[in-house]
Amino acid sequence: MRKKILGIIITLLLVITLVSCVEVSKIESYVSPSDYEDRIIEVSKGIENSTVALSYENDIVASAVVIDIENSVGTKEVTAITTAELVNEFGNDLKVLSNRTNRTSNITAMAINLDYDIAVIKFETNSYLTKVGKNDLANHSIGQTIITIGTTADVDRYNSLKVGMINNANLPYKELGNIAFMHDASNNPGEKGAGIFDLDGNLIGLNGINHIMTETSDDVEFVLGMTLAIEAKTFAGVLNNLDEIDFINNDIPESLFNDSSIELKNYDSSFAYEKALINLNTTLSNTTVTVSKDFDLASGLIYTKLNNSNSYWVITKDFEDFSNLKIIYNGTNELEITDSIRLEDYYLSIHKVNSAIPLNTYTSDAINNQEGIELVNGQTLVTVGTPLSTDYYQNFNIATLSKTAYGQEQIFMHDGNLNFGQAGAPIFNLAGELVGFNIDKVNSITTLTGQILAEGLGNALNINYVANAINNKTFNNNLDEEVLTSINSYESTIEYEQLIINVVEKNNRNTVTVIADAGSGSGHGSGIIFKKEKIGNKYLYYVLTNEHVISGKEVMEITIQFNDERESILAKDFTNAKTYDLGIVRFESEEDFEVTKIAAIEKNEGLSPIKGQTVIALGTPDSSDRSGYVTTGNITIPTSIYGIILKLAVNHNAPINPGNSGGPLFNLAGELIGLNVSKMTAFNTYAGTIPAEGVGTTLNINVLSPIINSFKEADYQIVEKRARMGITVSDLSVFAGDKELLPSLPVDEDAIVVVEVAETSDAFGRIFANDIITHVNGEKVSLVSGLAALIKGKKHGETVELTILRLEGNNNVEHKFVIEFK
Known part of the structure; x- marks a missing residue:
């Protein structure tokens, strides 16, 4: 009987597995169009078995790099290096995971040096591992690409891979001298002690201290992309002298650290993209300053030297006053401030300083020659500043241009x-x-479950709009008149950057915002138009998104919002597959729009996701006015389980936020990898709750495609359309500062102003912009919230009487109109 039950269970498991693993019929290997990306993938494969995870009571708390393997038949004795703090804290209670299973090994020996934060452990395993030897160590440079591999929080993310860049070097580490560098690869619980490698596959450091939060004068801010790493030359003597480690007394002698007699390899990049970043750091060296005022901290640029003097002009963020302001050069030299000017409408201020030593200046074509430069979505940007502390002066950061204009053209x-x-x-x-210049960032986002860390939402000022003001040291309230008349186009000369730009240009118009209105409120996600059918004089379009974006108990209508000048369109119908968190929305239009061709859907052919490959995310994070937002990253884990479906998840570290759900994730060749669905917001660890950074999930298109192709016409549900008056209104208080609008209104007190009337509305041609709505069905109203309450629940065909006040000549004239809801 027991055997029979066991057989049934095994059969059920096999059925579930077989159903879960249905994919496209043909999956080919991804071939990179870029030698730079290809090298990242190649190195990722070479180092993935050189790292193990350390666990404490089922939590992954650290990672370690294998540095020696004693070959023997079956079980092998392995030596690994990691950081010391957690080894010292947990000791023999730590277990070693050397593969993705939950099978662990005990630590058989350990040695620690707390001063240098380095520990060496020994354990036994029969897992396949590779080692990093004493000849596999290298020096590093600011701007170079790094790859780090470690286990993020739990065994499901065993040996997750991250790609980043070195931002700073020769930095202090704890109480020691300058033995650290900083990098921006996302770092989470479990990744301390993980190895950091260059594009030759050499070890250049170990993950050390990860900055998570910082206190400011106003609040507590999340910190992103600031990991201090212990450089390889600090511990090279340990790898070269393993026999001198005292495992009996658990001690690594101090003589094994900072051994100047050991020569490490020097890294010489052969990739145009990486070389451009390294060279750019050298070019921009010492042209920036640190600016402090009381408890505030900022960064700035030295942009002009006055002729025949020791005076310079510096530009930085705006301050309400300049008392106690300090401008510091090279981290230590305070400059004398002789003049200060606010450009507050541009969030900037400029300062004249004197210096006893010569300063490097940056000459800007936009400021000095009034020659602007085009911004392009997807292009690479770098920024140089001082995050958190003057210790980190001239931190060199990389970014992707996500949205060329947001809200105002100058942002x-x-x-x-x-x-x-x-x-x-x-x-x-x-x-x-x-x-441009950094302004601020979205620090956190409010969700139904509370505040979460926002990622990749930085605001900046476009130099083309402020160059004249900086040059003239004054500002014009009409920002449109300030924009430079000569703006040169940006043409990338770097293949890797151009490939990202191409993917964005090809697919951004086809990426949409999907807004689901439940009557009591609306929420939004993202989607991608992937199919169209000609039906009569119209086209029927198909949009891929997530099921959780469009489903709910009271979804009344779904709106497709484009990220360009096209008008939003109400959806016709939708279908979904909840188990896969997959949704399809359809809408009709007489316009012939482009769509994104997806081979996995059209040809039943897919490409296998590969650890380390570049990903490009498009979507609408946080707010519906951020449509067409671009972020980039890399695949961290190629496939994993999502819900109960095997291989459905692809993990990556491109910044995504609420609102990105349903948005596309592309590879560098422009092929769809999947639909973004979620991200980890925090990890519950032995040390408390830690915000998660760069742990995004996309739904594998290879698994989704058979489901997409299985939908029939009968599966689509008609979307109920909400009855509308077709009148856009606003509270008068919104226009309090609009000197042009207010004189054209008949009142200057609390009132409801008509902003726009839709052409399809029953009110079109009778009610106009700037009319004031005073009564609804005879009941006085003065706020939009009151108007909304009086018309709530109106159905198609029902009417309402609006009383409006209109300025005609010099007289206020009252009109009444009966408006039908459509």
Whole structure:
């Protein structure tokens, strides 16, 4: 009987597995179009078995790099290096995971040096591992690409891979001297002690201290992309002298550290993209300053030297007053401030300083020659500033230009790690041209479950709109008149950057915002138009999104919002597969729109996701006015389980936020990898709750495609359309500062102003912009919230009487109209 039950259970498990693993019929290997990306993938494969995880009571708390393997038949004795703090804290209670299963090994020996934060452990395993030897160590440079591999929080994310860049070097570490460098690869619980490698596959450091939060004068801010790593030359003597480690007394002799007699390899990049970043750091060296005022911290740029003098002009963020303001050069030299000017409408201020030593200056074509430069979605940006502390002066950060204009034309957005102290920092393109200045970032997002860390939502000022004001040291309230008349187009000369730009240009118009209105409120996600059918004189369009974006108990209508000048369109119908969190929305239009062709759907052919490959996310994070937002990252884990479906998840570290759900994730060749669905917001660890960074999930298109192709016409549900008056209104208080609008209104007190009337509305041609609505069915109203309450629940065909006040000549004239809901 027991055997029979066991057989049934095994059969059921096999059935579930077989159903879960249905994919496209043909999956080919991904072939990178870029030698730079290809090298990242190649190195990722070479180092993935050189790292193990350390666990404490089922929590992954650290990672370690294998540095020696004693070959023997079956079980092998392995030596690994990691950071010391957690080894010292947990000792023999730590277990070692050397593969993705939950099978662990005990630590058989350990040695620690707390001063240098280095520990060496020994354990036994029969898992396949590779080692990093004493000849596999290298020096590093600011701007170079790094790859780090470690286990993020739990065994499901065993040996997760992250790609980043070195931002700073020769930094202090704890109480020691300058033995650290900083990098921006996302770092989470479990990744301390993980190895950091260059693109030759050499070990250049170990993950050490990860900055998570910082206190500012106003609040507590999340910190992103700031990990201090212990450089390889600090512990090279340990790898070269393993026999001198005292495992009996658990001690690593101090003589094994900072051994100057050991020569490490020097890294010489052969990749145009990486070389451009390394060279750009050298070019921009010492052209920036740190700015402090009381408890505030900012960054700035030295942009002009006055002729025949020791005076310079510096630009930084705006301050309400300049008392106690300090401008510091090279981290230590305070400059004398002789003049200060606010450009507050541009969030900037400029300062004349004197210096006893010569200062490096940056010459901007936009400021000095009135020659602007085009911004392009998807292009690479770098910013130089001072995050958190003057210890980190001239931190060199990378970003992707996410949105060329947001809200106002002079504001653009990027996905870089913008932390406290980097407001006012200059931003450059890959050609070294100044394109703007950091303003601030979205620090957190409010969700139904509370505040979560926001990622990759940095605001910046476009140099093309402020160059004249900086040059003239004054500002014009009409910002449109300030924009430079000569703006040169940006043409990338770097293949890797151009490939990202191409993917964005090809697919951004086809990426949409999906807004689901439940009557009591609306929420939004993202989607991608992937199919169209010609039906009569119209086209029927199909949009891929997530099921959780469009489903709910009271969904009344679904709106497709484009990220360009096209008008929003109400959806016709939708269908979904809840188990896969997959939704399809259809809408009709007479316009012939482009769609994104997806081979996995059209040809039943897919590409296998690969650890380390570049990903490009498009969508609408946080707010529906951020449509067409671009972020980039890398695949961290190629496939994993999502819900109960095997291989449905692809993990990556491109910044995504609420609102990105349903948005597309592309590879560098422009092929769809999947639909973004979620991200980890925090990890519950032995040390408490820690915010998660760069742990996003996309739904594998190879698994979704058979489900998409299985939908029949009968599966689609008609979307109920809400009855509308077709009148857009606003409270008068919104226009309190509009000197042009107010004289054209008949009142100057609390009132409801008509902003726009839809052409399809029954009110079109009778009610006009700037009319004031005073009564609804004879009941007085003065706020939009009151108007909404009186018309709530109206159905198609029902009517309402509106009383409006209109300024006609010099007289206020009252009109009444009966408006039908459509």
